[in-house]
Amino acid sequence: MITYIIRRLIQAVFILLILTFVVYGVMRLVPGDPLLMYMDATDIEALSPEALEKARAELGLDKNLAHQYVIWLGDVFQGDWGKSFHYKTPVLELIGERFPITTHLAVVSFFFSTIIGITLGIIAAVRRGKWADTVATLMANTAITIPIFWLGLILILLFGLYFEILPTAGYTSPTEDFWLSTQKIIMPCICLMIGSLGANARLTRTSMLEVIRQDYIRTAWSKGLKERAIILKHALKNSLIPVVTVMGLQVRFIFGGAVLVERVFAIPGMGRLLVDAVIGKDFLVVQGCVLVIGIIVVMVNLLVDISYGWLDPRVRFE
Amino acid sequence: MVGRRKRQEKFVESRPQESGLRRFIRVFIGRKIVLFGLIVLLMFILLAIFADIIAPYDPYEINLDESLVSPAGSHLLGTDINGRDILSRLIHAVRPTLQVGFATICFAITAGTILGLIAGYFGGWVHMVIMRIMDALMGFPMILLALVIAAVLGGGLNNVIIALSIAMIPGPARVMCAQTMSIKENDYVIAGRSLGFTNSRLMFSHIVPNAFPPMIILATMNIGMVILMEAGLSFLGIGIEAPKAAWGSMVSAGQNYLRTHPWMSLPPGLAIMLIVFSLNMVGDGLRDALDPRLRGTL
Numbered sequence: 001m002i003t004y005i006i007r008r009l010i011q012a013v014f015i016l017l018i019l020t021f022v023v024y025g026v027m028r029l030v031p032g033d034p035l036l037m038y039m040d041a042t043d044i045e046a047l048s049p050e051a052l053e054k055a056r057a058e059l060g061l062d063k064n065l066a067h068q069y070v071i072w073l074g075d076v077f078q079g080d081w082g083k084s085f086h087y088k089t090p091v092l093e094l095i096g097e098r099f100p101i102t103t104h105l106a107v108v109s110f111f112f113s114t115i116i117g118i119t120l121g122i123i124a125a126v127r128r129g130k131w132a133d134t135v136a137t138l139m140a141n142t143a144i145t146i147p148i149f150w151l152g153l154i155l156i157l158l159f160g161l162y163f164e165i166l167p168t169a170g171y172t173s174p175t176e177d178f179w180l181s182t183q184k185i186i187m188p189c190i191c192l193m194i195g196s197l198g199a200n201a202r203l204t205r206t207s208m209l210e211v212i213r214q215d216y217i218r219t220a221w222s223k224g225l226k227e228r229a230i231i232l233k234h235a236l237k238n239s240l241i242p243v244v245t246v247m248g249l250q251v252r253f254i255f256g257g258a259v260l261v262e263r264v265f266a267i268p269g270m271g272r273l274l275v276d277a278v279i280g281k282d283f284l285v286v287q288g289c290v291l292v293i294g295i296i297v298v299m300v301n302l303l304v305d306i307s308y309g310w311l312d313p314r315v316r317f318e
Numbered sequence: 319m320v321g322r323r324k325r326q327e328k329f330v331e332s333r334p335q336e337s338g339l340r341r342f343i344r345v346f347i348g349r350k351i352v353l354f355g356l357i358v359l360l361m362f363i364l365l366a367i368f369a370d371i372i373a374p375y376d377p378y379e380i381n382l383d384e385s386l387v388s389p390a391g392s393h394l395l396g397t398d399i400n401g402r403d404i405l406s407r408l409i410h411a412v413r414p415t416l417q418v419g420f421a422t423i424c425f426a427i428t429a430g431t432i433l434g435l436i437a438g439y440f441g442g443w444v445h446m447v448i449m450r451i452m453d454a455l456m457g458f459p460m461i462l463l464a465l466v467i468a469a470v471l472g473g474g475l476n477n478v479i480i481a482l483s484i485a486m487i488p489g490p491a492r493v494m495c496a497q498t499m500s501i502k503e504n505d506y507v508i509a510g511r512s513l514g515f516t517n518s519r520l521m522f523s524h525i526v527p528n529a530f531p532p533m534i535i536l537a538t539m540n541i542g543m544v545i546l547m548e549a550g551l552s553f554l555g556i557g558i559e560a561p562k563a564a565w566g567s568m569v570s571a572g573q574n575y576l577r578t579h580p581w582m583s584l585p586p587g588l589a590i591m592l593i594v595f596s597l598n599m600v601g602d603g604l605r606d607a608l609d610p611r612l613r614g615t616l
Contacts, residue, residue: 018454026470145594147546149553150569150587153576161577256459260550264573274462275554278469286466290458297457 008305012298016291017073023290024069027283035061043085072287082284086277091288094273099292101171102262102269105188106254113193113200113250118243120197121204125239126231128209136201143198148191148257152264155187169266184265191261196250200243207239214238241311248301255293346607355599362593366413375403377410377563389581396581398571407563408585414558415565415593418479418548423537425483430490431533435521437491438498449495452488460485461547468551473559478551482544493536497529504528531608538601542594549590565590 035044035056047055056062063071075082081091117140124136160168167184174181211217212235220230258271270289277285347353365372374394381401389396395404437448455463464478464485471477501507502525510520551557552566560567565586572582 014450015454015457018451019458022451022454023466026467029470141595141598142591145542145546145591145598147549147553147566147569147587147590147594149550149566150583150590153569153573153583153587157576157580252457252459256461259459259462259465260553263554275465278466279556281469290462290466293462294458297459301457 005302005306008302012302015298016294019294020073020287020291021069024072024287025065027281027286028065035059076291081288084277084282084285086280086282086285091284094285095270095288095292098268098270098273100173101267102255102258102271104174105185105192105258105261105267105269106251108185109189109192109254110196110250112189113196113254114247116193117197117200118204118240120201121243122208122231122236124201124205125208125212126227133205137205140198140201140205143194144202146194148194149260149264151194152187152191152261155190156264159187171265171267171269188261188265188267191264192254192257195253195257199246199250199253203243203246204239207242208235211235211239237311241308244304244307244311248297248304251300252297255296342607346603349603349606352599352603352606355596355603358592358596359600362412362416362596365409366416369410369413373403373406373409375406377402377406378561379403388579395585396579398568398582399575404568404582404585407568408565408589411563411565411568411586411589412593414475414562415545415548415590417475418482418558419541419545419597421479422482422486422544422548423541425479426486426540427490427533427537429483430487430492431494431526431529433487434491434494434496435498435525435529438495439502439517439521439525441499445495448491452491455485456488456492461550464547464551465554465556468556473556475558475562478548478557481551482547485547486540486544489540490533490536493532494529497532498525501525501528535601535605535608538597538604541601542597545590545594545597 035052044052061068072082079092081095083090084094087094120136120140124133124140127133155166156168159166166186167180168187170184172181172184212231217230217235220234225234255271258269259275260271261267262269262271263275270292273285274289274293276282277289347356379402381397384393384397384401385399387393387397387401393403393405395408397403398407433448433452437445464481467481467484468478471481498521502520507520507524510524515524548557549564549566549569552564553570555567555570557566558564568586569583572579572584572586575582
């Protein structure tokens with residue numbers, strides 16, 4: 001088990017190295033002077049040719065791509081993630097400000113999409129063919145087709161502008177004002193979780209239908225156990241295996257969705273930061289965000305793989 | 319319950335053999351919802367082809383006198399800030415949407431098939447290098463990857479297709495790699511190799527055709543997702559470039575007028591939902607009809 005985790009951690013490091021190198025390379029494909037990624041065009045024009053040369057040498061732009069990447073990596077390990085030329089502040093500081101906001105949204109969305117999605121899936125499977133199944137399945141199928149940015153606008157229109165019961169934009173930290181913070185994240189979280197919720201419900205339903213056909217479930221019925229005990233104790237754990245498998249993917253979707261949702265609700269999170277940085281070619285900020293999001297997704301996937309052993313003791317870590 | 323299943327299976331066995339194509343058609347359009355999806359999809363395709371004839375106005379014609387007209391007789395869905403007819407723009411956006419969806423899936427499936435095939439067939443370090451790169455790309459939100467690439471390439475229809483294709487490659491590559499690894503152990507591949515067939519002949523005329531059904535299923539299941547991502551990119555302003563009509567950017571344009579003119583954002587979003595829903599349903603139908611594991615049960 002320990003050796004398995006260590007091996008997976010080493011793999012994770014490699015994955016992150018490849019990911020950041022690919023993004024590094026892609027960002028450097030931008031036509032034009034690479035110096036533009038570190039400075040504003042107006043700042044560059046103000047410099048003399050000698051000063052320009054010096055600036056290039058300082059940033060390592062006179063060396064080849066791989067060399068530059070290694071330098072960036074070395075700096076990152078030493079805690080120097082570079083400086084955003086747009087915000088004029090260190091990247092690490094920027095991410096430190098924005099990261100908790102997106103994480104707050106992501107954790108709440110992830111929690112509710114899992115709970116509600118699995119519950120819907122169980123109801124649909126247990127009441128297969130009944131109206132509850134039809135409603136749950138229809139909801140799940142609709143959930144995976146909604147463009148989340150559009151859903152955001154609908155929610156704003158409905159709850160923000162028409163009923164006027166929820167604030168339509170911005171973010172407040174829960175430590176500052178818990179009630180206001182909760183009100184503000186309700187709509188963004190609904191948007192973020194809708195896709196995962198649908199996927200979880202569909203998957204739980206399929207997997208549950210498979211499990212409740214098994215012999216040990218029939219045995220449980222014939223022992224005279226209550227339906228509740230059979231479904232929640234015997235069937236659920238086994239039907240969760242495929243659902244847990246895709247949880248790693250759900251985290252990807254939630255962080256991807258954050259880009260759109262934070263734009264709709266004007267939330268100053270990582271998604272907004274990344275989009276602005278990508279459009280503004282604020283290279284080091286993009287690299288930093290990619291690294292942080294990459295680490296989160298890789299770590300969640302590792303946790304998912306380890307949790308298999310608990311859900312399914314037949315799984316051996318090799 | 320169990321008894322009834324058994325009887326059903328017997329009934330299937332005793333039914334006369336039907337040809338592959340007939341079974342395909344029967345299973346494919348057997349479910350009403352799939353048939354509905356297919357009809358909606360065909361309607362969208364017709365709209366894409368005959369957009370110029372069907373659309374009541376020129377989607378690009380700016381007419382500031384008619385800015386932000388409410389839905390009424392002459393403009394069924396109203397007009398936007400530039401006085402352009404929203405219904406016409408909606409209709410003209412079908413074509414780029416379908417283009418992006420189908421082209422992206424074709425590229426991603428082709429590239430993924432080739433990469434997965436090479437990785438699975440040769441194994442060893444080739445497998446390791448290719449699949450680790452795919453793992454790395456998979457370890458990142460697809461839309462963010464597409465966002466970075468599209469921003470670098472600089473928007474526009476073709477660049478959006480390239481960006482989304484690259485973001486979509488890992489999925490098909492993984493499926494194809496797993497397929498190849500299991501198919502290459504089959505006797506007919508080993509027999510072919512002992513007959514001295516070249517690697518490319520074994521790969522392309524023996525392995526690829528046998529791995530194809532899952533790839534088709536994957537393609538149809540993912541095309542809706544591609545369209546949603548394209549809409550997302552356009553919404554962020556990095557997708558199909560203005561003044562070309564795209565549903566995502568139409569939703570975004572309406573956001574500022576949400577309180578006073580909600581009709582600007584609502585129809586494009588509904589259109590996205592409808593097209594993704596129809597594609598998902600057609601994908602479900604194709605899966606039921608093509609998946610060999612379901613044969614004999616449907």
